[in-house]
Amino acid sequence: MPELPEVETTRRGIRPALVGSRVEAFVVREPRLRWRIDRGLVRELAGRSVHDVRRRAKYLLVDLDGGSLILHLGMSGSLRVLDRATALLPHDHYDLVMDSGRCLRFNDPRRFGSLHWVAGDALSHPLLATLGPEPLAAGFDADYLVAKARRRKVAVKTFLMDQKIVVGVGNIYASEALFRAGVSPRRAAGRVGADRYAAIVKGIRAVLREAIRQGGTTLRDYVSADGTPGYFRQKLFVYERTGEPCRRCGRPIRQFVQGQRSTYYCPGCQT
DNA sequence: ATGGGCACCTGGCTGC
DNA sequence: TGCAGCCAGGTGCCCA
Numbered sequence: 116m117p118e119l120p121e122v123e124t125t126r127r128g129i130r131p132a133l134v135g136s137r138v139e140a141f142v143v144r145e146p147r148l149r150w151r152i153d154r155g156l157v158r159e160l161a162g163r164s165v166h167d168v169r170r171r172a173k174y175l176l177v178d179l180d181g182g183s184l185i186l187h188l189g190m191s192g193s194l195r196v197l198d199r200a201t202a203l204l205p206h207d208h209y210d211l212v213m214d215s216g217r218c219l220r221f222n223d224p225r226r227f228g229s230l231h232w233v234a235g236d237a238l239s240h241p242l243l244a245t246l247g248p249e250p251l252a253a254g255f256d257a258d259y260l261v262a263k264a265r266r267r268k269v270a271v272k273t274f275l276m277d278q279k280i281v282v283g284v285g286n287i288y289a290s291e292a293l294f295r296a297g298v299s300p301r302r303a304a305g306r307v308g309a310d311r312y313a314a315i316v317k318g319i320r321a322v323l324r325e326a327i328r329q330g331g332t333t334l335r336d337y338v339s340a341d342g343t344p345g346y347f348r349q350k351l352f353v354y355e356r357t358g359e360p361c362r363r364c365g366r367p368i369r370q371f372v373q374g375q376r377s378t379y380y381c382p383g384c385q386t
Numbered sequence: 387a388t389g390g391g392c393a394c395c396t397g398g399c400t401g402c
Numbered sequence: 403t404g405c406a407g408c409c410a411g412g413t414g415c416c417c418a
Contacts, residue, residue: 121411227413267389
């Protein structure tokens with residue numbers, strides 16, 4: 116499911132219920148996620164207090180005494196804050212039970228999500244160490260993208276989804292940002308000029324900010340921490356709108372496959 | 387280094 | 403109705 120706006124929405128939703136509370140128990144029902152959850156965590160986590168809940172790229176970092184949990188939602192994962200006694204649903208794989216009586220419950224039908232524990236600095240974990248810049252932070256600009264794209268032949272849409280280039284942009288928001296920038300997703304990354312990269316940076320920032328404001332995009336599985344869906348789907352210009360008229364020029368939206376992922380674009384607005 | 391393809395997994399939908 | 407086939411918000415890894 117989740118790209119940056121959905122992960123950020125989840126962070127904002129779960130943070131108030133966790134910070135300042137202590138982990139009473141960590142319960143694993145299905146350890147076979149993307150990587151097997153270490154059973155030693157059941158002992159490791161109990162008794163530790165939560166200091167903060169941060170986001171890096173599409174990862175959530177739950178800072179505890181002496182270390183951090185690194186959570187990923189994969190394609191179909193979601194986190195909810197519930198009363199600890201709430202009845203289980205299929206694919207509820209683990210709970211972080213807090214001493215407040217609330218619990219953080221992870222549901223993930225496809226099990227592409229993950230959970231790691233790092234003692235010490237979470238950002239030095241191998242999964243996070245090589246990530247590119249945050250798109251909403253200073254320093255992510257046209258000059259940066261131009262430099263990174265030099266001599267690169269990959270399509271610009273695939274380039275923008277590379278988490279070493281910029282983090283948080285997945286299949287929905289890559290298509291949406293390129294539509295806003297008026298750039299064809301097929302264009303080679305190294306053949307996109309500085310002016311177009313400036314428009315792409317603007318497009319990425321705008322679409323991510325607007326999506327966060329709407330609580331993210333719900334297509335299938337995603338729900339925020341209180342169980343509500345995201346409402347940005349209604350604001351999408353191209354994603355999953357094949358054959359429907361472009362909201363700007365009226366021509367039918369087209370779909371094709373790039374790097375085994377569907378790309379959506381307007382043949383009139385994007386060149 | 388770069389680009390391309392596969393794998394991991396379940397569920398929902400389509401079409402025969 | 404049943405079932406095969408296809409598709410889905412991600413990303414690590416292997417190969418050329």
